[in-house]
Amino acid sequence: MKPSSEDEAAPAGGPWEECFEAAVQLALRAGQIIKKALSEEKRVSTKTSAADLVTETDHLVEDLIISELQKKFPSHRFIAEESAAAGAKCVLTPSPTWIVDPIDGTCNFVHRFPTVAVSIGFAVDQELEFGVIYHCTEERLYTGQRGRGAFCNGQRLQVSGETDISKALVLTEIGPRRDPATLKLFLSNMERLLHAKAHGVRVIGSSTLALCLLASGAADAYYQFGLHCWDLAAATVIIREAGGIVMDTSGGPLDLMSCRVVAAGTREMATLIAQALQTINYGRDDEK
Numbered sequence: 001m002k003p004s005s006e007d008e009a010a011p012a013g014g015p016w017e018e019c020f021e022a023a024v025q026l027a028l029r030a031g032q033i034i035k036k037a038l039s040e041e042k043r044v045s046t047k048t049s050a051a052d053l054v055t056e057t058d059h060l061v062e063d064l065i066i067s068e069l070q071k072k073f074p075s076h077r078f079i080a081e082e083s084a085a086a087g088a089k090c091v092l093t094p095s096p097t098w099i100v101d102p103i104d105g106t107c108n109f110v111h112r113f114p115t116v117a118v119s120i121g122f123a124v125d126q127e128l129e130f131g132v133i134y135h136c137t138e139e140r141l142y143t144g145q146r147g148r149g150a151f152c153n154g155q156r157l158q159v160s161g162e163t164d165i166s167k168a169l170v171l172t173e174i175g176p177r178r179d180p181a182t183l184k185l186f187l188s189n190m191e192r193l194l195h196a197k198a199h200g201v202r203v204i205g206s207s208t209l210a211l212c213l214l215a216s217g218a219a220d221a222y223y224q225f226g227l228h229c230w231d232l233a234a235a236t237v238i239i240r241e242a243g244g245i246v247m248d249t250s251g252g253p254l255d256l257m258s259c260r261v262v263a264a265g266t267r268e269m270a271t272l273i274a275q276a277l278q279t280i281n282y283g284r285d286d287e288k
């Protein structure tokens with residue numbers, strides 16, 4: 001089904017509707033740019049590690065999204081991946097704040113692996129209000145608005161009800177670091193879930209799209225150390241509105257700036273996954 005600029009199944013209205021509509025339009029527009037650039041030559045640079053990549057398209061798309069939103073909503077604040085990489089502080093204040101990942105899955109994008117998305121989240125009073133994620137190569141538009149449900153191309157999303165790890169399909173992402181200590185912990189966490197007899201552990205190269213698959217009920221749990229607030233903001237609303245749980249790896253409430261997360265269709269599953277994991281400390285987005 002093709003995405004439309006309106007979620008047919010979502011009720012109209014709501015205090016941030018104009019912002020939500022702007023996010024949908026910009027995600028679709030950004031998606032066209034990313035889809036076209038996927039097959040073209042790219043200028044690739046590295047950021048925090050050899051596996052943490054950025055291209056001119058990441059910058060182009062982020063500049064487009066921020067400049068268009070600034071024109072419409074001049075008093076709003078922004079947290080965005082490439083601005084943060086350039087030194088902008090990631091501070092979530094009570095002001096209306098847009099949290100933007102221009103291309104999630106940049107490494108996939110560089111390799112022409114078509115699992116890439118644009119992610120736009122929006123928070124007010126430090127509470128996430130809506131999220132829009134566009135999987136541009138598949139033309140799948142995921143949306144969630146607080147209290148109003150989550151949808152993909154107008155079809156309502158519902159998480160899985162699985163509570164047993166031994167029946168679970170689990171998603172994770174590697175994160176940017178490749179030093180031996182981090183890799184050992186990463187592999188050991190995966191091993192723990194396989195010892196617990198999870199049906200499988202999958203890595204698709206895009207945190208936001210993995211989280212959307214969880215929201216769709218196509219997987220039962222997700223965990224990661226080393227993701228950022230722009231990977232998580234939009235997807236968190238979508239998962240919660242699809243009936244799922246997003247929490248800290250300690251088992252406590254989600255901290256958007258903590259660079260770690262467990263999400264699942266059920267609280268039982270999220271708690272079991274959290275208990276199985278060893279922590280990999282990536283610091284905090286708001287302290288970089």
Ligand code: IPD
Nearest residue numbers: 104105106173175205206207227
């Ligand atoms: C990254 C991807 C990757 C995950 C990283 C993310 P980016 O986002 O989602 O799969 O392992 O932690 O930061 O850099 O492609 O926007």
